[in-house]
Amino acid sequence: MKIVVAVLTLVFMTAPIALAQQEIDQMTSVWEGVFTEAQANRGQAVYDGACGLCHGRRLNGAPDDPDMRSTPPLARAKFLREWEGRSLAVLFEYTRATMPENNPGSLTDEEFVDVIAYMLSVSGMPAADEELQPDPQSLARSVIQQQP
Amino acid sequence: MARKREKKQNDPKLQNKNGLSRRDFVKTGAVAGLGAAALFESGGTQAQGATTGAEGMVWDYEVDVVIAGGGCAGLTAAIRARDLGATVLVIDQNFDVGGRMLHSGARVSLGGGDPVQHRDMKGESDKEGFVTVDSFEDPEELDDNIDLLFTDITDWSVVDPKAQSPYRYNDRELVRAWAENCPATRQFLIDNYVRFTRISGTHGGGGLSRARAARCFLMLGDKTDMKAGTITAEDAGRVDLERSSAFAPVQMTNASRDVGPNAVSNGVALARPLEFSAREKGVEFMLHRSFDELVREQPFSGRILGITAHYSPRQHPETGELLQSYWRNGNIDERQQTVNIRARQAVILASGGHAGNPEVRSMFYPAFREPAFPTSGVALQGPQGQDAAALRAGLRVGANLAGMQQNLSYGTTFHISTRLGTRDAYTTMMPGHPTFGFRGSAGVNVGNAGFEDFIAVNQVGKRFFSEVRLPRRPGVNSYPGDRGAPGQGLEHTPLDWRNCRKEWVRQMYNYDHGLDAALAMNEGSKPPHYFSGPLWAIFDEDAIERTGWELRYPYVADNGYFFKADTIEELALKIAKGNEFQRMPLKYLADTVSTWNGYVEAGIDPEFEREADAPMNPIATPPFYALSIMIIWHDSYGGLRVNGRQQVVDMQGEVIPGLYAGGEAVGGFNKHGLGKGHVHGYIAGTHAAEESGS
Ligand SMILES: Cc1cc2nc3c(=O)[nH]c(=O)nc-3n(C[C@H](O)[C@H](O)[C@H](O)COP(=O)(O)OP(=O)(O)OC[C@H]3O[C@@H](n4cnc5c(N)ncnc54)[C@H](O)[C@@H]3O)c2cc1C
Numbered sequence: 001m002k003i004v005v006a007v008l009t010l011v012f013m014t015a016p017i018a019l020a021q022q023e024i025d026q027m028t029s030v031w032e033g034v035f036t037e038a039q040a041n042r043g044q045a046v047y048d049g050a051c052g053l054c055h056g057r058r059l060n061g062a063p064d065d066p067d068m069r070s071t072p073p074l075a076r077a078k079f080l081r082e083w084e085g086r087s088l089a090v091l092f093e094y095t096r097a098t099m100p101e102n103n104p105g106s107l108t109d110e111e112f113v114d115v116i117a118y119m120l121s122v123s124g125m126p127a128a129d130e131e132l133q134p135d136p137q138s139l140a141r142s143v144i145q146q147q148p
Numbered sequence: 149m150a151r152k153r154e155k156k157q158n159d160p161k162l163q164n165k166n167g168l169s170r171r172d173f174v175k176t177g178a179v180a181g182l183g184a185a186a187l188f189e190s191g192g193t194q195a196q197g198a199t200t201g202a203e204g205m206v207w208d209y210e211v212d213v214v215i216a217g218g219g220c221a222g223l224t225a226a227i228r229a230r231d232l233g234a235t236v237l238v239i240d241q242n243f244d245v246g247g248r249m250l251h252s253g254a255r256v257s258l259g260g261g262d263p264v265q266h267r268d269m270k271g272e273s274d275k276e277g278f279v280t281v282d283s284f285e286d287p288e289e290l291d292d293n294i295d296l297l298f299t300d301i302t303d304w305s306v307v308d309p310k311a312q313s314p315y316r317y318n319d320r321e322l323v324r325a326w327a328e329n330c331p332a333t334r335q336f337l338i339d340n341y342v343r344f345t346r347i348s349g350t351h352g353g354g355g356l357s358r359a360r361a362a363r364c365f366l367m368l369g370d371k372t373d374m375k376a377g378t379i380t381a382e383d384a385g386r387v388d389l390e391r392s393s394a395f396a397p398v399q400m401t402n403a404s405r406d407v408g409p410n411a412v413s414n415g416v417a418l419a420r421p422l423e424f425s426a427r428e429k430g431v432e433f434m435l436h437r438s439f440d441e442l443v444r445e446q447p448f449s450g451r452i453l454g455i456t457a458h459y460s461p462r463q464h465p466e467t468g469e470l471l472q473s474y475w476r477n478g479n480i481d482e483r484q485q486t487v488n489i490r491a492r493q494a495v496i497l498a499s500g501g502h503a504g505n506p507e508v509r510s511m512f513y514p515a516f517r518e519p520a521f522p523t524s525g526v527a528l529q530g531p532q533g534q535d536a537a538a539l540r541a542g543l544r545v546g547a548n549l550a551g552m553q554q555n556l557s558y559g560t561t562f563h564i565s566t567r568l569g570t571r572d573a574y575t576t577m578m579p580g581h582p583t584f585g586f587r588g589s590a591g592v593n594v595g596n597a598g599f600e601d602f603i604a605v606n607q608v609g610k611r612f613f614s615e616v617r618l619p620r621r622p623g624v625n626s627y628p629g630d631r632g633a634p635g636q637g638l639e640h641t642p643l644d645w646r647n648c649r650k651e652w653v654r655q656m657y658n659y660d661h662g663l664d665a666a667l668a669m670n671e672g673s674k675p676p677h678y679f680s681g682p683l684w685a686i687f688d689e690d691a692i693e694r695t696g697w698e699l700r701y702p703y704v705a706d707n708g709y710f711f712k713a714d715t716i717e718e719l720a721l722k723i724a725k726g727n728e729f730q731r732m733p734l735k736y737l738a739d740t741v742s743t744w745n746g747y748v749e750a751g752i753d754p755e756f757e758r759e760a761d762a763p764m765n766p767i768a769t770p771p772f773y774a775l776s777i778m779i780i781w782h783d784s785y786g787g788l789r790v791n792g793r794q795q796v797v798d799m800q801g802e803v804i805p806g807l808y809a810g811g812e813a814v815g816g817f818n819k820h821g822l823g824k825g826h827v828h829g830y831i832a833g834t835h836a837a838e839e840s841g842s
Contacts, residue, residue: 049404057389058696062566062595064401065253065414066524066574067352067820069559069621070566070596077694078597078762102348103284106405 031148033128035117043118046111075122080146089140109134150211150237207490211237214491216439219247220825221811222498223422226431228833236431241438241532243462243471245423251525252415257351257823259360260297262334264344265290280408285359292358298327300355305647306632309622309658314557319816325792333830341421345406350626352820356640364417365403368410374424392580427478434480436461448546452806454490465585494836501784501812502536512555515667518679520729521779524574527586538813542788546798551815554785559624562781567591569704573778588707600762601691607672607681609737616761618662631656683777689769709776787815794832808832
């Protein structure tokens with residue numbers, strides 16, 4: 001149960017900077033179809049078992065067990081505001097390093113991107129034909145934005 | 149088994165010498181236990197100055213051990229006493245067994261080197277092989293012992309984010325006995341069909357040094373079978389997102405990550421196996437029966453001989469039919485208004501706390517006399533579920549109290565719930581359980597984040613605090629994550645003054661007084677009680693666009709906790725007319741909304757600086773909505789004083805012979821819920837069964 005603070009600091013500080021200018025030009029918005037419907041469905045199943053207890057069935061940060069305290073929402077307006085301007089790579093690295101809070105490291109990278117696809121789909125983003133890949137390089141090209 | 153006595157043929161020893169009827173006893177003041185008289189049909193006749201002792205009592209039933217309350221502490225005590233050979237009768241005011249335990253999240257925090265800690269340390273599975281995921285915790289974090297547990301739970305140096313140090317008040321004798329019995333209680337639960345997930349951290353006051361909490365689970369299967377550890381998806385409430393079952397009032401959650409594929413969890417996986425085992429072992433139940441009085445040889449001296457209890461039928465909210473328990477074997481169907489039950493060896497009080505009794509609550513926080521705010525689980529439990537029955541009866545035979553200040557230092561004792569639009573706002577429940585009709589709506593759980601999408605107003609329609617800060621609860625001192633001390637787990641140094649040095653406390657202090665503002669007096673507060681009144685979340689159609697809240701049945705209903713109107717004025721009228729606790733018109737509501745809209749336009753809220761916490765949105769697009777916001781008094785900490793054998797102690801420090809208590813009925817131990825209640829029940833059951841009795 002160890003939270004890798006160092007990893008996080010690194011991710012938050014360096015990820016945006018690490019992008020070269022032409023890569024920034026190639027950035028796509030998460031609203032442009034970055035996952036598939038099947039992937040989001042797989043993500044829902046993972047979410048249900050690994051995240052729902054704390055982040056709630058509706059991804060709004062209301063835990064299913066009321067004895068547990070509220071957590072940050074993982075979809076919709078407030079979540080997007082929180083993550084606005086950061087890339088999916090940052091979200092991926094943060095989540096992979098720290099979540100599920102009671103057992104970080106218990107999910108595979110594939111499962112994490114599937115959950116992210118699910119989070120995006122609940123936020124209203126459209127699905128498309130290509131799956132989101134658990135590869136920091138390509139994730140770094142998708143930027144989170146509040147509006148399409 | 150509980151022997152029913154025919155009225156006219158009483159035990160000679162107990163026979164009334166004068167041959168009077170029960171009513172005559174009352175009139176002549178021959179019944180001890182003081183208020184016992186109030187129960188009888190004679191309409192409030194008091195046995196004034198009753199000092200003649202209880203030898204004339206007419207008993208309707210007789211059994212070795214009588215337990216008042218069939219929840220967490222009561223069921224555990226019942227099985228334990230029965231295992232040791234006693235005959236046991238459990239009476240419960242509700243129609244079904246399980247108490248709040250059935251409603252709970254089933255996180256059971258024990259420790260001290262308990263069998264699940266050992267299992268997880270070795271990375272082993274359970275004996276049935278259900279647990280297939282790896283242990284969450286490192287072996288060192290599970291390496292626990294009784295001394296460390298005892299130290300942790302009495303660690304004065306641990307300060308919570310409200311700058312309180314709750315462990316310092318824990319009664320040492322009580323906690324030592326608790327710590328010593330934790331490993332045995334975990335094994336006892338396992339032996340009675342309870343299955344535990346992997347351990348993850350601790351829960352509610354379970355200490356900072358080691359990981360000690362596991363949840364309970366069942367496996368989805370073809371049939372519901374406590375011996376096999378399986379439950380159908382339907383009984384578990386896993387088929388339809390909007391349907392509970394009669395078996396599981398709260399839908400069970402997916403526990404696959406804590407166990408393996410198809411595991412589901414919550415209090416059902418704890419309460420139902422224990423109930424099944426108790427019935428299998430021959431424990432008897434008298435349901436729909438509320439315990440009122442303890443019968444003592446003399447009002448303030450001598451043994452406890454038994455209890456009196458009245459018929460408290462719980463009827464279906466729509467059909468009026470008498471509600472029936474899920475399992476019935478071992479039930480005694482007794483509908484007489486009052487019965488007197490003789491306990492040959494002991495009475496165990498396990499009827500929960502006082503969270504649902506506004507008068508009793510007001511001794512801790514006078515503003516909580518406001519009856520608008522309920523306790524958790526009122527639909528399932530009914531209004532008598534947490535009405536301080538044990539406390540009231542105990543005081544009438546001379547019991548002492550303990551930990552009366554400890555309600556004030558637990559994070560969930562009272563707080564503002566994020567579930568809106570239902571009175572039963574702490575718990576979730578869907579249609580399908582027979583008590584759903586008592587709440588009428590499941591409520592909309594908006595999470596803390598949802599509080600930025602409305603304005604919160606009081607009974608006169610005025611805002612009173614930054615909405616965003618209202619639902620925030622300070623954490624309790626459990627490992628990990630709640631910041632009770634600079635170090636957690638292996639890094640925590642127990643009893644170290646640095647844990648509570650003021651520099652650290654300043655750094656981690658995290659409490660907004662939104663709850664106090666919500667309970668504050670306002671223009672509508674009238675003497676003598678100065679009730680603060682209900683609270684309302686007011687928003688418009690755009691908020692629904694932003695949040696995706698589903699304002700439809702079963703989440704909301706026309707039950708006085710949800711309103712919709714085309715204008716704010718009309719909304720205010722509807723609330724005033726439709727809610728049982730709204731005692732006046734919300735005369736400022738329209739002004740408040742237009743003032744708010746002005747703040748939104750200016751980007752500044754001069755009253756509560758809301759702009760600092762989250763974006764502000766206008767309330768301008770009809771229709772307009774109101775959802776109730778509830779302050780919940782969840783659990784109880786102050787209560788009867790007991791010793792390390794769970795025997796109730798009087799004001800002279802003497803044990804009251806034959807009287808035990810456990811769970812939320814007792815005080816002196818600021819530990820949340822189940823971990824406390826089961827061990828109390830285990831200890832009480834053990835000693836009650838050993839009593840030689842009278
Ligand atoms: C939604 C929810 C989630 C929770 N989650 C957790 C959790 O994850 N972990 C945890 O540790 N705790 C949890 N708790 C708290 C825990 O359930 C309680 O603290 C615990 O059940 C208390 O045990 P008890 O035996 O004192 O009372 P209960 O289990 O409530 O049992 C009391 C019984 O007494 C009966 N009764 C009351 N008055 C009378 C009377 N006058 N005569 C006869 N019978 C009477 C009641 O009907 C009830 O059956 C939760 C509670 C709720 C409501």
